[in-house]
Amino acid sequence: MHRFALFAMFAAFGFAQPNDPSMPKPPADVDAALRARVLEFFDLHVAAQFRKAEELVAEDTKDYFYARSKPKYLSCEFSKIDYSENFTKANAVMVCEQYIMMPGFADKPMKMPIRSTWKVENGKWMWFVDQDALRNTPWGRMTPGASPPAGAAPPPSLPNIPTSADFLFKQIQLDKGAVRLKPGESAQVIISNAAPGVMSLLLPASLLGVEAKLDKSALPAGGKATLTLRAAKGAKSGVLNVQVEQTMQLLPIQITVVE
Numbered sequence: 282m283h284r285f286a287l288f289a290m291f292a293a294f295g296f297a298q299p300n301d302p303s304m305p306k307p308p309a310d311v312d313a314a315l316r317a318r319v320l321e322f323f324d325l326h327v328a329a330q331f332r333k334a335e336e337l338v339a340e341d342t343k344d345y346f347y348a349r350s351k352p353k354y355l356s357c358e359f360s361k362i363d364y365s366e367n368f369t370k371a372n373a374v375m376v377c378e379q380y381i382m383m384p385g386f387a388d389k390p391m392k393m394p395i396r397s398t399w400k401v402e403n404g405k406w407m408w409f410v411d412q413d414a415l416r417n418t419p420w421g422r423m424t425p426g427a428s429p430p431a432g433a434a435p436p437p438s439l440p441n442i443p444t445s446a447d448f449l450f451k452q453i454q455l456d457k458g459a460v461r462l463k464p465g466e467s468a469q470v471i472i473s474n475a476a477p478g479v480m481s482l483l484l485p486a487s488l489l490g491v492e493a494k495l496d497k498s499a500l501p502a503g504g505k506a507t508l509t510l511r512a513a514k515g516a517k518s519g520v521l522n523v524q525v526e527q528t529m530q531l532l533p534i535q536i537t538v539v540e
Contacts, residue, residue: 307368315362315399318406319373322397323357339402339409346408354379355390369401393529394483403437420493452476453525459535462491462512470508470534472523474500481526482506490516491536512538 307315318337325334331351338346358376378394399406472495474480480500484493488491492511500506508523516538522533 307364311364311368312362315371315373315406316359318408319359319362319375319397319399320357322408323354323375323377323395326352327354327357329353337408339400339407342407342409342412345410345412352377352379352395354395357395362393371399371406373397373399378436391529392485393441394526452478452482452528453482453532455523455532455534459537459539460510461539462510462516463539464512464514464516467509467511470510472500472506472508472532474502474504474506478504480528483524483526485522485524485531487516488519488521488536490514490538491519491521493521510534510536512536520535 297477298409311446317335318509322334322337323520325331325337331353335343335346350412355378357375357377360376363372365371373396375376375395375397376392378392380391381393398409398411400409401407402409452475454473454475456473460470462468472482479502482495482500487493490513492509492513494509495502496507496509498506510521518536521534521536523534525532
């Protein structure tokens with residue numbers, strides 16, 4: 282995978298902020314209007330009716346919308362909405378099912394969190410992208426340079442810039458991939474971030490009878506998070522996945538419940 286394609290993968294997640302539980306609740310009519318627009322926008326993507334979706338795009342983002350590749354979603358459902366600027370801007374997170382064009386993922390669809398940003402324009406909620414913020418990646422700010430003249434030799438590669446996707450799956454590490462628990466017992470798994478930027482952790486699905494809790498979901502560069510696992514009575518063995526939002530990587534933890 283080309284290195285700039287890798288940057289684009291991470292930039293796609295960079296323009297939304299994490300949920301803030303201290304924010305006041307939006308007016309009911311404002312929230313209903315935004316939810317209707319978000320659902321319409323993503324339903325049009327599911328139906329591949331992109332010309333109609335264009336009607337929900339802000340004026341300053343239309344060129345970006347025209348030029349970008351259009352994702353093919355199989356289905357989408359709400360996850361959360363965060364409001365800002367007196368309920369005139371918002372970050373929405375949808376969970377969309379889609380095929381992931383990466384080795385090991387192309388044969389079956391996966392449900393992934395998809396972030397989008399919205400603002401009120403002429404009295405209506407419109408999808409927009411802060412294109413300057415797209416340059417911010419976990420590896421720093423990406424600044425495009427001038428194109429080299431025709432026939433010029435390519436610039437030397439930099440050792441600290443990744444050239445393949447393999448490195449993506451080495452940035453977040455678990456200190457253990459398996460735990461054994463008796464009902465009532467707890468165990469901890471330490472998650473480390475080797476990337477030079479913030480990475481976000483999710484628990485996309487629960488395991489029957491096993492409580493899983495992260496002490497932090499935003500993992501800073503060089504930082505660590507603690508995942509606490511506790512088995513209740515009647516808990517079942519299985520695999521619990523920790524998802525890295527920026528890379529879409531799933532980190533499996535085998536949990537064995539013993540009597």
